[in-house]
Amino acid sequence: MPGxxxxxxxxxxxxxxxxxxxxxxxxxxxxxxxxxxLLIKESNVVHISAPVTVVGDIHGQFYDLLEIFRIxxxxxxTNYLFLGDYVDRGLFSVETITLLVCLxxxxxxxxxxxxxxxxxxxxxxxxxxYTECVRKYGSANVWSYFTDxxxxxxxxxxIDNSIFCVHGGLSPTIHSIDQxxxxxxxxxxxxxxxxxxxxxxxxxxxxxxxxLSPRGAGYTFGLSIVKKFMDRNDIxxxxxxHQLCQEGYEVLFDDRLSTVWSAPNYCYRCGNLASVLEVGIxxxxxxxxxxxxxxxxxxxxxxxxxxxxxxxxxxxxxPVEYFL
Amino acid sequence: xxxxxxxxxxxxxxxGTPGSGGSGSSEASVSSTLPSGTGKxxxxxxxxxxxxxxxxxxxxxxxxxxxxxxxxxxxxxxSDLIYFxxxxxYNRIQNLxxxxxxxxxxxxxxxxxxxxxHPVFKSIIEILQTLSKWCxxxxxxxGPRRFGNIAFRQWHTVLENRSGQLLTEKLAEPLAxxxxxxxxxxxVSAENSPLTELIPYFQGSFGSKQRLDFGTGHExxxxxxxxxxxLLGVIDQPSGEDILLVFETYFEVIRKLVLRxxxxxxxxxxxxxxxxxxxxxxxxxSAQLVDPQSNGIPKPxxxxxxxxxxxxxxxxxxxxxxxxxxxxxxKAIDFVYQVKRGPFYEHSPILYDIxxxxxxxxxxxxxxxxxxxxxxxxxxxxxHFIFGSALYPWKHINGNxxxxxxxxxxxxxxxxxxxxxxxxxxxxxxxSATVSGVRPRxxxxxxxxxxxxxxxSIGEPSTGSPTGGGNIPGPTKASWAKK
Numbered sequence: 001m002p003g004x005x006x007x008x009x010x011x012x013x014x015x016x017x018x019x020x021x022x023x024x025x026x027x028x029x030x031x032x033x034x035x036x037x038l039l040i041k042e043s044n045v046v047h048i049s050a051p052v053t054v055v056g057d058i059h060g061q062f063y064d065l066l067e068i069f070r071i072x073x074x075x076x077x078t079n080y081l082f083l084g085d086y087v088d089r090g091l092f093s094v095e096t097i098t099l100l101v102c103l104x105x106x107x108x109x110x111x112x113x114x115x116x117x118x119x120x121x122x123x124x125x126x127x128x129x130y131t132e133c134v135r136k137y138g139s140a141n142v143w144s145y146f147t148d149x150x151x152x153x154x155x156x157x158x159i160d161n162s163i164f165c166v167h168g169g170l171s172p173t174i175h176s177i178d179q180x181x182x183x184x185x186x187x188x189x190x191x192x193x194x195x196x197x198x199x200x201x202x203x204x205x206x207x208x209x210x211x212l213s214p215r216g217a218g219y220t221f222g223l224s225i226v227k228k229f230m231d232r233n234d235i236x237x238x239x240x241x242h243q244l245c246q247e248g249y250e251v252l253f254d255d256r257l258s259t260v261w262s263a264p265n266y267c268y269r270c271g272n273l274a275s276v277l278e279v280g281i282x283x284x285x286x287x288x289x290x291x292x293x294x295x296x297x298x299x300x301x302x303x304x305x306x307x308x309x310x311x312x313x314x315x316x317x318x319p320v321e322y323f324l
Numbered sequence: 325x326x327x328x329x330x331x332x333x334x335x336x337x338x339x340g341t342p343g344s345g346g347s348g349s350s351e352a353s354v355s356s357t358l359p360s361g362t363g364k365x366x367x368x369x370x371x372x373x374x375x376x377x378x379x380x381x382x383x384x385x386x387x388x389x390x391x392x393x394x395x396x397x398x399x400x401x402x403s404d405l406i407y408f409x410x411x412x413x414y415n416r417i418q419n420l421x422x423x424x425x426x427x428x429x430x431x432x433x434x435x436x437x438x439x440x441x442h443p444v445f446k447s448i449i450e451i452l453q454t455l456s457k458w459c460x461x462x463x464x465x466x467g468p469r470r471f472g473n474i475a476f477r478q479w480h481t482v483l484e485n486r487s488g489q490l491l492t493e494k495l496a497e498p499l500a501x502x503x504x505x506x507x508x509x510x511x512v513s514a515e516n517s518p519l520t521e522l523i524p525y526f527q528g529s530f531g532s533k534q535r536l537d538f539g540t541g542h543e544x545x546x547x548x549x550x551x552x553x554x555l556l557g558v559i560d561q562p563s564g565e566d567i568l569l570v571f572e573t574y575f576e577v578i579r580k581l582v583l584r585x586x587x588x589x590x591x592x593x594x595x596x597x598x599x600x601x602x603x604x605x606x607x608x609x610s611a612q613l614v615d616p617q618s619n620g621i622p623k624p625x626x627x628x629x630x631x632x633x634x635x636x637x638x639x640x641x642x643x644x645x646x647x648x649x650x651x652x653x654x655k656a657i658d659f660v661y662q663v664k665r666g667p668f669y670e671h672s673p674i675l676y677d678i679x680x681x682x683x684x685x686x687x688x689x690x691x692x693x694x695x696x697x698x699x700x701x702x703x704x705x706x707x708h709f710i711f712g713s714a715l716y717p718w719k720h721i722n723g724n725x726x727x728x729x730x731x732x733x734x735x736x737x738x739x740x741x742x743x744x745x746x747x748x749x750x751x752x753x754x755x756s757a758t759v760s761g762v763r764p765r766x767x768x769x770x771x772x773x774x775x776x777x778x779x780x781s782i783g784e785p786s787t788g789s790p791t792g793g794g795n796i797p798g799p800t801k802a803s804w805a806k807k
Contacts (some may be wrong), residue, residue: 059594066610088537088800089594091670117800126704127800128596191802200802201330216534217802243799244471267594268664270586272471315669317680322697323690 002267008105017099020062020092025137031101034146038108039152044180046112046157052289054165056241056260057116060090064264064274067101067293070172072276075103076110081157083241083260084116084167084199087146088127089267093305094136097146115153116167116242117199117217120189135318151186155198158235159279165239169198170221170229172210177233191217203252203259223253230256234302237285239277247285248275258285265292344501358519361400392517392520395710398718398728402703407726409701413709413716415543418699421692424567425611431564432479432612432650433572444559445566447494448550452573454490455530458482459580472536476585480533488523495519502557518556521712525549528710530578531587535799538582538700540603541588546574547604552715572652575605579659591704591801598674600663602656603699609653609693615717641670671797705802 013031023031053072058065072078086100087093095173103111117123122176124130124147133143156177157165171194174180183195190196200218204211208222226238236259243250244266250259264274275289397406406416432440436449462482464473499518529546531538549568553559559566581587582601589600598606613632637643638657647654660672669676681687699705711718720726 089592089596091595091673111348123800126593128593131593131596202799215799215801246469246471250470265665267589267592267600268666270471270588315676317677320674320677320681320690322694323678323681324684 010102013102014099014106017095017102018066018090020095021165022094022136023098025142028098028142029145031098031105032149035101035105036149036152038105039149039154040186042154044155044185045165045177046154047161048079048081048112048157048159050160050279050281050283052059052081052159052279054081054083054239054260054279056083056262056275057085057244058082058096059085059118059263059266060087060091060093060096060128061263062090062092062095062099063267063293063295064262065096067264068276069143071288071290073214076107078298080111081159081165082111082113083165083239084114084153084202085118085241086113086116087129088118088124090128090263091132093129093132094142094146101149112157114157114165114167115155115185115189115199117189119147119150119153121147121150123189133287147196151188155183155185155195156180159239162235162283163237163239164229164235166198166232167240167243168197168199168218169201169203169238169240170210170219170225171201172219175229175232199242201238203257205252223256226253226256236283244270244272246272248289249277250271261285264290274321349359391713392516392518393713395521395712395716397708398711398726399703399707399709400728404728405701405706406702407718407720407728408706408709410720411711411717411726412719412721413711414700416551416555416716417548417723418696420547421607421695424550424554424562425607425688425692427562428564428568428608428611429614429616430612431568433568433652434563434565435571436569438565440563440565441569442559442562442566444495444498444553445562445570447498448553448570449573450575451487451494452570455483455487455727456577456580459577459584462616464585464642471586473585474536475733476531476536476587477533477582479581479585480530482694483530484527487527488519491523491526492519495553498558499556503561505564518552518714521715522549522552522709525552528708529574531581535588536585537588537590538578538601539592539705540601540706541590543578543602543604544699544705544709546571548709548716555715565592568612568652571604571608572655575602575652577656578602583663588799595671595673598694598698599656599660599672603691603695605652607688607695607800609656610684610688610691612651613653614688615683615685618683618685635681635684638675638679727757 003112013027016023069075072080080103082100086097090096100111100113104113118127120131124143129146130140130143133146134140136142155166158177159165173194174197179194179197185195189199197218200213200215202208202213202215202218202220203226204220204222206222207220208224210219210221210225213220230236230238239260240257241260241262243259243261244263245259245261248261248264250261251257258277260275260277261272262274262276264272266272273289273291275287278286278288280286372599373734397428399405404408441449458479462475462479465475496517496519525545525548529542529549531542550567554562592600633643633647633651633654637647637655641661642657644654646663648658649655661668664671678690680685681690710716717729
């Protein structure tokens, strides 16, 4: 019955999701409804304690998410903080977000999910998640359930009162972390303002202050902004995702800010590494770097060798708009 | 001067409705409007309804390049798209795509050493080869970097500094020949040269210097450049062989830049887009394989020539390598195989699904429809397109000025008398009064000032990325972003 998901059901869902199975539409509806009840209770700034493993953008690269659990430990044995951008571009955004939703429902204090700029109706209509939902479920219902749920995701996390975590970066209208707490976040991400900036902004070494971003949303911010924000809020590090890094991570401003990127070989072609950041109980930070999961490649070899054999196991091509 | 369909009098086309699709019954329009095999001498008529949307118009817009102005941006927000679709520029672009793709049906690229290549195309190819040589000379910067290689900025600076002169050297004479010759000759001076409009399109064809990315917006800029030469009559009735060669030479330069400087796909939709960078090779390459005799009915396999690949051949790497030598579609697929890892149906599901389309005729038509919707119909892409006075004017197809988001109507040029001879230079200059440049809305003003790198007044073609911003598959750019 929609709305009622027992813990037993969740374990079964999680087990099926680890095998990359899609859950039925009614189950997605129930899961999204249930997680909203949970997320609505979270503050815009969630305070958590180390140890925790922090994960950057995933973008539907489901096999690489599994690789993260293999490398970093499975939930709930390892605590996780995800920094957003679970969907779009990759092939398995639905499976990725469904698994994370199930884990959050099952272990609500072991895993935290922050909102990224892609967790939003507008962006997902352009960058693939909408298309994927319609192809996998035959309608946009599942996309609606998920994007309605995205409105409830928190905007930031503070680890042990010392590490400020957000998807994008800082905002010229936010000086104190307390100012984040008063944002009405239960809505589509606006085009501008503090909520937009938190999910869209990027650090920029060459400009010390705030500048307009070439992305057309959010700002770039430099060293002097970072220093001021850290002093005022008594924190010692800013941790964010949002930008691809060739080496899987990047540390800027004299170790004051880190970018963590968790989608290796982004879009099957970038050849970049990925990482997760493990924060220890004394605040120590360790980037656990990894490459693309072997599953990403394993079917490809036979395609190369023998097209006749290979075509046997291939999915049926689906009708594409414009080519009907 | 010779009149032709490209610069000429009557153009029929369709106001494309993005995503409106078409019924299978319009398949026949591909074959019914084909040139009848007489080669160059046969004018190529645009089909009545090339995109199968059922809406047709017929409009005259002779090109009268008596006055040129530095092209600039006109599409400032989503709502300007509707004006764009009513513009002469839009319709020229659509007509151009139809015309050049129909010219390449059943054709192969010319041999680069062939003596029959049009001299102007030969010059363009030489310039492209020079650009490629600069790429060899400018080494990627070694050391830590987030993604795109900043040495590309150096390459792009050389492009900006030198390509204008190269184009002037190579094109001044043919341009003079094609546009001077009567009383208008005085008008074609250095200050008022077609190069004023041509060069920005060329320089906007090679990716974003700021964001270190490349996408279909840049590709569109090159199409507009080649189209400009055709509109001006510099290249009269280009052969399919020449068109294929010049575009493939261009695509090769881009592939080289992408690989050497790890340019990011601009505004990529990831696996849910057709291709990270390109669309035009898929139109031209599928057109090469269109069967003019077919009405879209798949032939029995027994009579399919062994040397014509099927859409399914895309899945066989050996076939891809083989056909890539002469076909632009397969060459594009070959590049996808080169840069992507993993199963084809996973990293390129759209291209994979297209292998299930029964005929190349249908693929060709679908690619054009998709281009209308996903490139010409997308604000993040075409917001960077630039409009001048002569080649791609921001003017309604009825000859009136067009509004843009600011609500400001461009000054309308006097409507040219419809009975006038559609020669480019022998009549009055209806376009000369076109306002160049449009005032940005006040609230946008700060946004326009953020690009000090290119900052030029020529419409900043070098930042003309489809959507992406900084990072890999183009860091996501806000769809509402305004420049």
